[in-house]
Amino acid sequence: MKYRKFGKIGDEVSLLGFGTMRLPTHNGNPKDIDLEKTTKLIRYAIDHGVNYVDTAWPYHGGMSEKAVGKALPGGYREKVHLATRLPSRLVNGPDDFDKLLDKQLENLGTERIDYYLIHTLNRKWWPKLKEAGLFDFIKRAKESGKVGYVGFSFHDTIDIFKDIVDGWDWDFCQIQLNFMDEEYQAGVEGLKYAAAKGLGVVIMEPLKGGKIVKPNPRAEKIWAKADVVRTPSEWAFRWIADFPEVSVVLSGMGELEEVVENILTMSDAEPGKLSRKEHEIIGEVRDMYRKYIKIQCTACGYCMPCPYGVRIPRSLELYNDMFMFDTPKEANRVYWGFFTEENRASNCRKCGLCETKCPQDLKIMDLLELVDEKMREIKE
Ligand code: SF4
Ligand code: SF4
Incomplete structure (x- = not known):
């Protein structure tokens, strides 16, 4: 496993982080997480060098944090940097911050969250949370030792991103990035902006919700022009790892094969390792997908359940x-x-x-x- 410095925090973090939005479940019910399989996957990843585990309050209908909490006893908690997020949408007033954090510590079975993110900051939640007393809460949470470092995850346009980066002394941030989204939301410009200010940068949606790794004859034809044989997900991960500004790339892994493949990829990926020809091939695949992907849904599932049952x-x-x-x-x-x-x-x-x-x-x-x-x- 390759490790990178986590911005000004300085921790050595594994290039591959374990994301827990797409854990294995029973009968396709997102709330019914297969705890035995989840524990095996997370522990396998940690045993093979992953030291960053990321979860969030809303994942799996509120069950992801609990599943992570059950997977980490037995010495594994001490081996990882544990990250989760304040559920911004549930903050209606100053008192909610601390109550939510305490519940998350309980869910995770830990006394400290190493990296705490303010979830999905955007033009709507940023002013609302500031008004509700976000900065006082961050100071309190750090002083109490309940959280180590504080950052934010982001979905909005680059101007809002810069406004948020400059609006507080953040330790790190998390942005969506993949070879399709280089100019979307924070994009590559946001990555470089945050890194230049000393923030560790965590990448989410490296596979665009799986869209760019589905078996696809059009893409396969283009990948075949390369001198090496790689799976689509390996291409996608290597494109991100090529940026020295990236600290951690999260992958929501639900099968052992994915964990094994991603660990192998991230044990070899280094900045600047892709050749010009390889970048051109990725560009060709990007152009092809841009032509055919009509709706930019990443299948994150945040919109579900629909109260009327629409899938x-x-x-x-x-x-x-x-x-x-x-x-x-x-x-x-x-x-x-x-x-x-x-x-x-x-x-x-x-x-x-x-x-x-x-x-x-x-x-x-x-x-x-x-x-x-x-x-x-x-x-x-
Ligand atoms: S439509 Fe639903 S699943 Fe798709 S990106 Fe939006 S919230 Fe996520
Ligand atoms: S009824 Fe329509 S608008 Fe309302 S949540 Fe369901 S899909 Fe969305």
Whole structure:
């Protein structure tokens, strides 16, 4: 495993971090985490050099922190830098900060969270949390020893990102970055901006929610031009690791094969290691995906559950896949054959709840309309 300095904090952190948004579950129920398998995966990763484990209050419907807390006893807690996030959306007043933190310590079965992030800072939550007393809370939490270092995770435009970076003496930050999103949200400009100010930078969504690693004949044809054989996820991880400003790359791993492959990749990836030809090949794949990915959903699931039962990310995925794989009939078959009436995009009542939670700021209600229209068009 390669290790990098975590910005001005100076800790040596593993280039691969264990993300816990996509843990193995029973029967596809996100809340019903397979604890035995999760524990094995996390411990395997730690035994093979991963020393950064990241979770968050809302992951797996509130069960991810508890699962991580169950995986770390037996000497593993001491071997990792443990990160989780203040659930910004649940802060309605100054008293909420400390209550939420105390609950998170209990969930994780620990007395200290090493790296504490303010979750999903954007133009909406940044002023709201400041008003509620965020900075006093950060000082209190650090002084009490309940948290070590404080940073923020981010989804918004670069101008807001810079405003937040400059708005407090942060220790680190977490941004979305992959070879498709170099100019999206904070992007490469944000990475370099934060690193230049001494912040450790953690990367999330390195595979764009899995979109850029799905088996894809168009992409395979382009990857085959390279002199080396790599899986799509290896290409994606190496593109990020090529930036010296990156400290940790999170991967939400749910299968042992993924853990093994990612550890191998991150045991060899170094800044500046990709050749010009390799960058050109990645650029070609990027151009191809830009042409075919119509909706920028990362399948994070934050918008779920829909109170009316609409399968939001799956509906958007079906739409994308139809263009990506030229399979309108297959998408149509799934939509009409496997979705219930309740699940379908047409059941959206436009309550707007999902849109308030989407970190990609997608106009979900309009998109669902588009999906349903397309499916009806194909059916006719
Ligand atoms: S806007 Fe539609 S899809 Fe979104 S939560 Fe409301 S009913 Fe569900
Ligand atoms: S629509 Fe938004 S919140 Fe829902 S899964 Fe996609 S990116 Fe996540």
